[in-house]
Amino acid sequence: xxxxxxxxxxxLELGCAALLLLANGAVSVWLGLGLGSRLLWAGVRxxxxxxxxxxxxxxxxxxxxxxxVVGIGSLMLLMAARExxxxxxxxxxxxxxxxxxxxxxxxxxxxLLATLVVLRPDPWWQPRYLIPLLGMVLGNGLTGISLxxxxxxxxxxxxxxxxxxxxxxxxxxxxxxxxxASEAIRAGLIPILNAMSVVGLVTIPGMMxxxxxxxxxxxxxxRYQILVMFLIAGVTAAGTTGCVxxxxxSAFDEGGRLRPERISKVx
Amino acid sequence: MTxxxxxxxxxxxxxxxxxxxxxxxxxxxxxxxxxxxxxxxxLFLRQLxxxxxxxxxxxxxxxxxxxxxxxxxxxxxxxxxxxQAPILAGTPAEFAAQLLHLHAQRQRSGDDPRTLxxxxxxxxxxxxxxWRTLSVGERQxxxxxxxxxxxxxxxxxxEPTAALDPDxxxxxxxxxxxxxxxxxxxxxEQAARRATSILDLSDA
Numbered sequence: 001x002x003x004x005x006x007x008x009x010x011x012l013e014l015g016c017a018a019l020l021l022l023a024n025g026a027v028s029v030w031l032g033l034g035l036g037s038r039l040l041w042a043g044v045r046x047x048x049x050x051x052x053x054x055x056x057x058x059x060x061x062x063x064x065x066x067x068x069v070v071g072i073g074s075l076m077l078l079m080a081a082r083e084x085x086x087x088x089x090x091x092x093x094x095x096x097x098x099x100x101x102x103x104x105x106x107x108x109x110x111x112l113l114a115t116l117v118v119l120r121p122d123p124w125w126q127p128r129y130l131i132p133l134l135g136m137v138l139g140n141g142l143t144g145i146s147l148x149x150x151x152x153x154x155x156x157x158x159x160x161x162x163x164x165x166x167x168x169x170x171x172x173x174x175x176x177x178x179x180x181a182s183e184a185i186r187a188g189l190i191p192i193l194n195a196m197s198v199v200g201l202v203t204i205p206g207m208m209x210x211x212x213x214x215x216x217x218x219x220x221x222x223r224y225q226i227l228v229m230f231l232i233a234g235v236t237a238a239g240t241t242g243c244v245x246x247x248x249x250s251a252f253d254e255g256g257r258l259r260p261e262r263i264s265k266v267x
Numbered sequence: 268m269t270x271x272x273x274x275x276x277x278x279x280x281x282x283x284x285x286x287x288x289x290x291x292x293x294x295x296x297x298x299x300x301x302x303x304x305x306x307x308x309x310l311f312l313r314q315l316x317x318x319x320x321x322x323x324x325x326x327x328x329x330x331x332x333x334x335x336x337x338x339x340x341x342x343x344x345x346x347x348x349x350x351q352a353p354i355l356a357g358t359p360a361e362f363a364a365q366l367l368h369l370h371a372q373r374q375r376s377g378d379d380p381r382t383l384x385x386x387x388x389x390x391x392x393x394x395x396x397x398w399r400t401l402s403v404g405e406r407q408x409x410x411x412x413x414x415x416x417x418x419x420x421x422x423x424x425x426e427p428t429a430a431l432d433p434d435x436x437x438x439x440x441x442x443x444x445x446x447x448x449x450x451x452x453x454x455x456e457q458a459a460r461r462a463t464s465i466l467d468l469s470d471a
């Protein structure tokens with residue numbers, strides 16, 4: 001194994017990589033896509049956000065302060081919940097709280113499993129492990145939640161007739177919503193299941209790529225990636241299920257009636 | 268058996284569709300509900316089924332309120348059948364089978380919906396086609412037969428024959444002859460044939 005620290009990457013060298021964006025810009029102009037300004041903006045955001053993240057992480061890793069880890073973790077959870085709802089396309093009163101709670105419980109349990117049982121860093125809340133893992137599970141968990149919410153709220157909002165045929169025949173809200181809930185949870189899980197079945201064959205996941213470029217032994221990087229895939233699958237399943245069940249409960253009232261007027265479109 | 272409502276009211280966007288509305292239907296009777304489009308006929312039926320909340324007044328079946336029955340037991344007895352059968356998942360045969368597993372339906376006895384619908388000219392093969400591939404009239408007959416076969420005490424019918432040809436219409440009406448119904452219809456002749464009393468929502 002040749003030695004390993006990663007090759008240095010200077011701002012000038014990154015500038016060369018940014019030339020690739022110019023190619024995108026040229027395509028946009030040529031085909032009249034009108035994406036020029038968005039492309040520029042997206043490029044700037046990528047640079048600014050990731051540079052800031054680097055600075056913040058250095059600070060957090062050096063500080064070794066548990067409260068700071070809690071603070072950063074809570075902020076990440078809030079952003080993830082907000083993004084999950086925004087992508088879902090429909091919302092109801094309390095949906096942010098439900099997305100937050102589902103993500104918090106699901107990621108909390110899985111991260112504790114990873115740090116207390118699997119990796120056991122010292123101290124167990126070591127930010128170098130905890131924060132990247134949390135980022136991975138939240139980023140994927142929020143996709144599952146947004147797909148699940150989207151499917152289930154769409155059905156309650158626009159497929160009212162179907163649900164109400166069941167209610168009219170004497171179904172409880174849960175009996176009437178069950179097919180919708182299963183379909184929604186399935187929709188939330190499909191991306192991670194698809195990813196798990198092609199990973200390593202078609203795709204080398206971003207985190208593993210990063211670790212290898214960063215100088216890690218590829219077989220260790222692979223083991224980390226397996227851990228991360230399992231964590232993501234667990235968080236996505238638990239978070240999506242939790243949030244869909246919250247949504248079902250919120251769409252029906254105490255008289256067992258469907259209340260689509262509680263659901264509104266986002267944006 | 269008596270199905271009755273007292274002091275019912277419905278407003279939509281500040282407009283009162285009906286208020287202080289009373290009705291009573293005894294066993295085997297048919298209350299025909301009439302009124303122009305937008306008069307609130309469907310909303311009236313939805314309130315009776317407990318699919319929409321009551322704004323005022325009260326309902327009773329055999330002297331017991333919907334709360335005393337429980338919402339699910341109430342709806343199994345006072346069964347609302349929508350104007351248009353929605354496109355459900357799966358086939359009518361699956362729907363009829365799943366319906367028997369509902370908590371509120373499990374203990375109840377029922378008839379065979381296939382026999383009922385065969386009398387209305389619905390082909391046996393329709394039961395194993397998906398709802399999506401059935402025509403509007405076939406869907407309506409399959410849904411009506413499946414729900415009617417659960418033998419509710421009161422049927423809330425929202426223009427149940429709108430999608431049927433005259434021949435099927437006549438046979439469906441025959442099957443419904445002995446049922447206790449609140450029946451929304453646009454057709455004066457149908458109302459004249461079937462009604463034991465008439466409620467005109469345009470006057471309410």
